[in-house]
Amino acid sequence: MNVSPSAAEADPAGLPPAEAGPAGFILRRWGVVEYARTFAAMQAFTAARSPQTPDELWLVTHPPVFTQGVAGRPEHLLAPGDIPVVPSNRGGQVTYHGPGQVVVYPLVDLRRLGIYVKEYVFRLEAAVIQTLEAVGVVGFRVESAPGIYVNLADPFQAGLPAGPRQDPFAGLGKVAQLGIKVSGHCTYHGVSLNVAMDLKPFLRINPCGYAGLATVDLATLGAPSDPEAVAERLAERLAHHLSR
Template structure:
């Protein structure tokens, strides 16, 4: 029997983090029901999908993964209240990170059993998709040994530090993925100064900062979706 590998792509726009988490959980439950034969029809495609690829932006928010340390938040919660930045403790991997307008957040909710059952392979696929997308914009990027995410290596001519441009934190349960990646496109970088991003004391950058121009998030979303789905063998 041929597996249905259809992935439904949705653009949620600027959405509160808590609301996006509720949407993820709803789709996750749908995927679980499909695996156990309790649901066979999807309201969008009229057939059981293998997953959903959600693109969005968030109002200013810090999220702390289940193994993260509050010591990596460098300001108190009273300061966050003044700045109108929310703090959420979430059930993904990784430490603390920041989301804000102008940053592209991608949440794949995918049944990996229809593709491959290897979490490390899935993480590398996410990284490789971002690296290929950034190359489309002439931004050379890479992985760093032992660190999850996508990085720009130090350039001795102009950039003295390795810079992180994309954070990744996922949860996989019953081989269904949740959470995902956050790519700095046009967002402000100052809020990262108030945390130790992902628990790693390294610099952070964005596509806008590297190219010195505004980048269309929709263009980035479209290119990244095409690359990710191709690597997942959906197109």
């Protein structure tokens, strides 16, 4: 349940203007912004929030950047080249952000919502799956590999292939990445969904620490791929799942 903002909390210094978002969330549209700037802003926001601070959703597009999670190992950076590598305190390994990718950062008080981290991740993934459904794509989870995947042979009809699989990623493509941090029961970082982007930088890394993992976007799959429309849908689904 969200809480109405006080005048002092409505527009913290350095943040984009606040607007009324779905399901009582505050929504902030950052546009194109350096990863390091939003990283610092998320940390400051989370450190300063109180039990009365309303939850927020930040919609972001980052210039090309590799981010390395707390578990990140240098061997998963194959050839970063001219793309900067920024250490992050989110979970997981290395991933890529760039234009044409929708990034949403939910800043949510889990204690107030009444859920734990495992349930939070499940709800993030559910929001992505439902966002993909809206453009006709079947997205699904892979056990012990956070994020959302598609069946490359038939992304509009088929789910996870049945039966035992020696390679859990055979025939699959990753379309959305998750990475979160929880501090004082409050979340930051979030989810990125590949919409219509240059996918070549993913070849410079082992995405999320998995060598050879295929990465796809909606445009490559042949699905509707308007980043603004996808961002609105994803924000609405996230707010729906994180407001009760």
